[in-house]
Amino acid sequence: MSQFVKELISKMTFTEKIGQMTQLSGDFFASDNSAITGPLQQANLATTDLYQVGSILGVSGVDEVKKIQENYLQHSRLKIPLLFMADVVHGYRTIFPIPLALAASFDPQLVSQTSEIFSREAAAGGVHVTFAPMVDLVRDPRWGRVMEANGEDPFLNSELAKASVEGIQGQQKIPDADHVAACVKHFAGYGAVEAGREYNTVDISEWRLRDQYLSGYQAAIEAGVPLVMTAFNTFQGKPATGNYHLMRDILRRELGFKGPLISDWDAIGEMIAHGTASDLQDAAQQALKAGVDIDMMSMAYLKLARRVHPSSELVDLVNQAVERILNFKESLGLFTDPNRGLHSENEKQIFSTHNLEIAQQAAVESTVLLKNKNNLLPLSKDCRLGLVGKFADNPDLLGSWSWQGKMAETQTIKSALQENFTKVSYIQNQQLQAVDLQLLKQQDVIVACLGLSAQQSGEATSMTHPQIPDQQLALLRKLQQLNKPIITVLITGRPLVLNPIIKNSDGLLLLWFPGSRGAAALAQILLGEKEPGGRLPMTFPKDLGQIPLYYNNFRTGRPLVGDKSDLENKYLSKYIDQENQPAFCFGYGLGYAKTALSESKLDKKTYQSIDSIKVSVKIENHSDISAKQVIQVYCHQIVGETVRPQWELKAFQKVKLQPKEIRKVEIDLPLNRLAYVHSDLKRRLDPGNYCLRVGFDSQSGLRQSFKII
Numbered sequence: 001m002s003q004f005v006k007e008l009i010s011k012m013t014f015t016e017k018i019g020q021m022t023q024l025s026g027d028f029f030a031s032d033n034s035a036i037t038g039p040l041q042q043a044n045l046a047t048t049d050l051y052q053v054g055s056i057l058g059v060s061g062v063d064e065v066k067k068i069q070e071n072y073l074q075h076s077r078l079k080i081p082l083l084f085m086a087d088v089v090h091g092y093r094t095i096f097p098i099p100l101a102l103a104a105s106f107d108p109q110l111v112s113q114t115s116e117i118f119s120r121e122a123a124a125g126g127v128h129v130t131f132a133p134m135v136d137l138v139r140d141p142r143w144g145r146v147m148e149a150n151g152e153d154p155f156l157n158s159e160l161a162k163a164s165v166e167g168i169q170g171q172q173k174i175p176d177a178d179h180v181a182a183c184v185k186h187f188a189g190y191g192a193v194e195a196g197r198e199y200n201t202v203d204i205s206e207w208r209l210r211d212q213y214l215s216g217y218q219a220a221i222e223a224g225v226p227l228v229m230t231a232f233n234t235f236q237g238k239p240a241t242g243n244y245h246l247m248r249d250i251l252r253r254e255l256g257f258k259g260p261l262i263s264d265w266d267a268i269g270e271m272i273a274h275g276t277a278s279d280l281q282d283a284a285q286q287a288l289k290a291g292v293d294i295d296m297m298s299m300a301y302l303k304l305a306r307r308v309h310p311s312s313e314l315v316d317l318v319n320q321a322v323e324r325i326l327n328f329k330e331s332l333g334l335f336t337d338p339n340r341g342l343h344s345e346n347e348k349q350i351f352s353t354h355n356l357e358i359a360q361q362a363a364v365e366s367t368v369l370l371k372n373k374n375n376l377l378p379l380s381k382d383c384r385l386g387l388v389g390k391f392a393d394n395p396d397l398l399g400s401w402s403w404q405g406k407m408a409e410t411q412t413i414k415s416a417l418q419e420n421f422t423k424v425s426y427i428q429n430q431q432l433q434a435v436d437l438q439l440l441k442q443q444d445v446i447v448a449c450l451g452l453s454a455q456q457s458g459e460a461t462s463m464t465h466p467q468i469p470d471q472q473l474a475l476l477r478k479l480q481q482l483n484k485p486i487i488t489v490l491i492t493g494r495p496l497v498l499n500p501i502i503k504n505s506d507g508l509l510l511l512w513f514p515g516s517r518g519a520a521a522l523a524q525i526l527l528g529e530k531e532p533g534g535r536l537p538m539t540f541p542k543d544l545g546q547i548p549l550y551y552n553n554f555r556t557g558r559p560l561v562g563d564k565s566d567l568e569n570k571y572l573s574k575y576i577d578q579e580n581q582p583a584f585c586f587g588y589g590l591g592y593a594k595t596a597l598s599e600s601k602l603d604k605k606t607y608q609s610i611d612s613i614k615v616s617v618k619i620e621n622h623s624d625i626s627a628k629q630v631i632q633v634y635c636h637q638i639v640g641e642t643v644r645p646q647w648e649l650k651a652f653q654k655v656k657l658q659p660k661e662i663r664k665v666e667i668d669l670p671l672n673r674l675a676y677v678h679s680d681l682k683r684r685l686d687p688g689n690y691c692l693r694v695g696f697d698s699q700s701g702l703r704q705s706f707k708i709i
């Protein structure tokens with residue numbers, strides 16, 4: 001602790017300290033130098049409480065932030081500047097594809113680049129901390145928040161967690177005034193809510209939490225994330241926000257996290273609804289003991305401030321929390337410049353041409369081509385294009401958590417296609433009357449833009465049927481009768497059950513919520529100016545009843561063997577009314593160019609545990625156009641001390657090839673990535689026999705075996 005922070009704490013009253021540990025939303029603060037009485041009264045707070053709180057969420061904009069900060073500092077006795085935090089998740093004003101889409105890029109460098117851009121934009125808008133990245137491992141598309149995540153694989157999740165934190169913080173341990181600080185969330189396990197129902201119970205074993213769920217948060221901490229947010233859910237029967245074991249033992253002691261820990265919105269207060277705290281005071285004490293430093297919006301800590309004689313234990317805990325908060329404020333330089341980052345020069349980069357170009361590139365790299373019958377795609381510029389569907393002329397392409405993104409400045413697919421193709425006939429009517437069908441019949445290709453709206457993905461959007469609504473399916477059925485090639489463009493924030501869509505489409509492009517420049521990216525892809533660069537970061541199930549379905553499930557005692565006997569043998573781990581296979585597996589995605597792998601080799605047959613394997617493989621582009629591929633390396637441990645997944649992603653590399661290029665690619669695989677959590681809850685690597693597979697998805701590839709001694 002610096003001398004400055006030490007002295008400051010020594011001057012603070014108990015109430016002032018609790019104030020620093022409280023975060024309120026922007027609704028409490030008016031920019032016209034007054035407090036807003038409505039929310040204050042509702043929360044039973046006095047104006048004096050307001051001028052002691054330590055941080056504010058959800059406010060941005062140079063003028064607004066400056067006014068609130070200046071007014072606050074005028075009233076605050078010790079002149080401790082406010083921290084401004086906000087959810088800048090996949091863009092500030094320039095909106096990039098949603099995180100799940102960016103995960104499909106399999107490109108950590110790109111994720112780092114997009115994160116850095118939104119961080120710079122947010123800093124110029126007066127934000128100090130973004131509540132990102134979210135690194136909850138997700139395997140259930142019924143849960144709407146899968147759109148904010150990096151998908152179902154622990155390794156991909158960790159690589160992207162690291163890339164996001166480094167990008168947001170501008171590759172600095174402490175972000176300078178041109179960047180915001182990252183806050184990784186939600187610790188821990190929120191992605192495993194039962195039945196995909198929002199805010200529901202999480203009941204995973206500690207072994208599983210450690211083996212698969214922790215690595216994303218750990219990677220963020222190792223990358224230097226300065227803040228962590230708690231999760232809404234329970235872990236082992238206790239709400240995470242009051243869970244001593246999770247926060248003190250695991251997060252702080254084992255993972256070595258030293259910065260401020262913030263609750264999720266009202267998560268301290270919600271311990272009452274969980275039935276594990278009797279009132280706000282009780283909830284506050286549990287959270288404080290668990291090591292939560294900042295109370296976001298439950299006003300529970302303020303209850304502690306009203307104690308006349310706080311216990312010495314309470315005083316100690318409060319002092320530790322305040323120290324962490326003030327250290328953080330000092331590290332950001334807020335005491336020397338409470339208006340950090342707010343320079344009009346910086347504002348110019350917001351929504352700049354450069355940022356939009358990267359947004360377009362990111363949308364190209366995130367788009368997944370799922371089907372391309374008879375190489376229907378790409379199309380020629382002068383083909384007659386019939387354009388239909390709910391999302392054809394709809395700016396709802398940004399996705400949830402695109403706070404400052406504006407639909408009004410988002411180009412629609414129709415507008416982008418009209419700019420890029422010579423003959424586009426757009427049919428607005430979703431019911432498709434006889435005259436519409438007549439017009440569509442004269443076209444060469446039909447592009448149907450279908451999907452779910454931003455309102456149907458993100459927080460609090462759990463669904464029992466993650467699929468395209470009936471009305472849109474009816475439209476597709478009508479189109480089918482025209483006997484024209486159909487390309488379906490999918491707008492979605494989650495995997496969907498797509499059977500009728502797959503059947504009735506010749507081409508299928510998963511655009512996700514592609515962000516500010518998604519429509520222009522789609523035009524480039526349809527024209528073949530760019531190869532779609534995405535590969536699935538989550539499995540697409542064939543049937544609702546298969547959910548949760550993910551590629552890296554554990555082996556069972558009665559596995560399928562993959563031949564005819566699977567049908568004959570009843571007593572296997574399977575369904576009697578559906579296959580185990582997904583519609584599209586993790587890692588899957590097509591390109592326009594035809595590529596192939598051969599000659600996969602490992603540098604040795606036997607390794608020491610400290611070694612890295614050098615995997616080499618030849619990749620060939622058989623086409624006359626340039627190609628893009630994601631080479632994926634999966635491993636499999638033959639015998640483990642606990643059960644292991646059949647295959648697990650352990651390395652990947654995205655490569656770009658010139659027309660007809662043949663290249664030898666070398667991929668490094670440090671063997672410590674194969675360590676796993678044993679039944680004593682410790683992670684270590686076993687000696688023994690392993691298999692490795694190099695391929696273009698999680699289901700097939702070239703196999704090698706090796707041994708660790």
Ligand code: BGC
Nearest residue numbers: 057087131185186264265459
């Ligand atoms: C979400 C968090 C978010 C917070 C503040 C909560 O409802 O769970 O992810 O950061 O709100 O907006």
